[in-house]
Amino acid sequence: MTDQIRDVVRQHARLAVPVEQIPDDGDLYAAGLTSHASVNLMLALESAFDVEFPERMLRRRAFESIAAIRSALEELRGNG
Amino acid sequence: MSSSGDAGSTFAKITQGIGADVAAVHAGAVDKDARFPAEAFAALRKEKLLSAYVPKELGGLGCTMKDLHVMCYTLGLHCANTAMVFAMHQIQVACLVRHGLKSPLLTKYVTEKVVGEQHLIASATTEAGIGGDVRSSSCAVELSGDTFNLKKNAPVISYADSADSLLVTARRAPESPASDQVISLVEKGDYTLERTSNWDTLGFRGTCSNGYMLTASGPAGKILPQPYAEISAQTMLPVAHLVWPSLWLGLATSAVNQARAFIRSEARKRPGAVPPASMRLAETMAVLQGMKANVEAAVADYESRLNDPEALSAIAFALRMNNLKVEVSEQVVDVVGRAMRICGIQGYKHDSKFTLGRHLRDAWGAQLMVNNDRILGHNAQLLLVHKDE
CATH class of the missing domain: 2.40.110.10 (Butyryl-CoA Dehydrogenase, subunit A, domain 2)
Known part of the structure; x- marks a missing residue:
């Protein structure tokens, strides 16, 4: 799952550094994730994993790292 | 019209006094010469209102957002320039007291300079x-x-x-x-x-x-210890989008007050006949009432989320605050325009006591100084992921 997340991040997060250089718990915002790009990232994740992030998950912190995204997705899948 | 907040609010009374006795007196010169409203700020400093939003334990007045709303509204009734500078200053103070106090240097700045010396x-x-x-x-x-x-x-x-x-x-x-x-x-x-x-x-x-x-x-x-992204989402944007509409509401109310005074003077000339523009005034009051309800509800929403950074960062809240700014900034032009039609040539003339020139010019700034198109564009994007729950 982490590889797939990294793929989506690579394509949609428009980071200032290559995603390979970012550890799973690395701060994506410090790496250049803008609020504009984070919306695109959310949409791309929803499409790639066939989920919908509920309103309560649409927080800055839920997308702050690859690990945070993973745990959000796992929570959604667990509930599904 | 009564104040937008508690009728008995001390802050409403103090700002009403400064607004009527100082800001309004110099409002014309401030506008004409494009100069800082120095007299009003001397009066605001004297009442320690530049540290209004600083908590009491740090020596400030411990005002709530509702108090700030009332103060900006009240100053906006008299001089939109004074109200706007006051509002912008309070946004900065809010950022400092809500996000800067983990830094001893910034805490010292707040107590010694903002409270003590009434820094702007x-x-x-x-x-x-x-x-x-x-x-x-x-x-x-x-x-x-x-x-x-x-x-x-x-x-x-x-x-x-x-x-x-x-x-x-x-x-x-x-x-x-x-x-x-x-x-x-x-x-x-x-x-x-x-x-x-x-x-x-x-x-x-x-x-x-x-x-x-x-x-x-x-x-x-x-340097404030928290990332600006968080300070912006949780405080700078919502506070700005509350205090600005508050003063625009004051500006709109002031125009409507002028229109009411005009209708009254017309009615006195012909007792028994309702002046034709009275219908327009009735309609305008309804628009103003909607604006006021919108601002007050948003103030209450902000206050209810105040101690919950997650709730302040919610997309639904960002959308609401952006909508408030966009709506009220456009309504203020509408309301001043309505007041202009009611006052007619007396509103259009510079040298009439019902003149609305300054109101009209100031009103347009609301949607242009922070451009509504940019805010709507941002909302359009947030709506791609927002779900109503």
Whole structure:
């Protein structure tokens, strides 16, 4: 799952550094994730994993790292 | 019309006094000469209102957002320039007291300078070359040891020449991406301002929002410890989008008050006949009532989320605050226009006691000074992921 997340991040997060250089718990915002790009990232994740992030998950912190995204997705899948 | 908040609010009374006795007296000159409303600020300082939003335990007045709303509204009834500068200052104070107090230097600044000396704080968030997006910076904080330096080409710093200090956004470090920003406090003496453009506008002329090349330095402890992204989402944006509509509501109410006075004077001339424009006044009152309800509900929403950073960062809340700014800034032009039609030629004339020229010019600033198209564009994007729950 982490590889797939990294793929989506690579394509949609428009980071200032290559995603390979970012550890799973690395701060994506410090790496250049803008609020504009984070919306695109959310949409791309929803499409790639066939989920919908509920309103309560649409927080800055839920997308702050690859690990945070993973745990959000796992929570959604667990509930599904 | 009664004040927008509690009728008995002390703050409403104090600002009503300053508004009517000082701000209103100089409002014409402030507008005509595009100068800082110095008299009103001397009076506001005397009442310690520049530290209104500082908590009581730090020596401030401990005002709530509702109090700020009432004060901005009340000042807006008398001089939109005074109200706007007051509102912008309170936004800076809110950022400091809600996000800066983990820094001992900033706490000291708040108690000694904001409370003690009634410092006026201006804001340098926009930057030339980044297309008006305050959430990205090109300039960066450069740390050497415990001191930082920064240089910013700021197309607008409102009331910079009258301020005692500035809150400045910049990238966290020279190697940081544009969106990774911090906000720092710089005090007079630690910065120089070189004027690059003038503020000769239709309205809000007394905000003196000139452009400057800012060169500043300071101790690292005056960089607010939280990322600007969080400060912006949780405090700067929502507070701005509450205090501005509050004063625009005051501006609109003032225009409607003028229209009511005009209708009354017409009615007195022909007792028994309802003046024809009375219907327009009735309609206008309904629009004004909607504006007021919108602002007050948003103030209450903000207060209910105040101690919950997650709730303040919610997309639904950001959308609501953006909608409030967009709606009220357009309604204020509508309401002043309605008041103009009611007063007719007496509203159109400069030398009439029902003149609405300054109201109309100031009203347009509400949707142009922070452009509504940009805000709506941002909302359009948030709506791609927002779900109503």
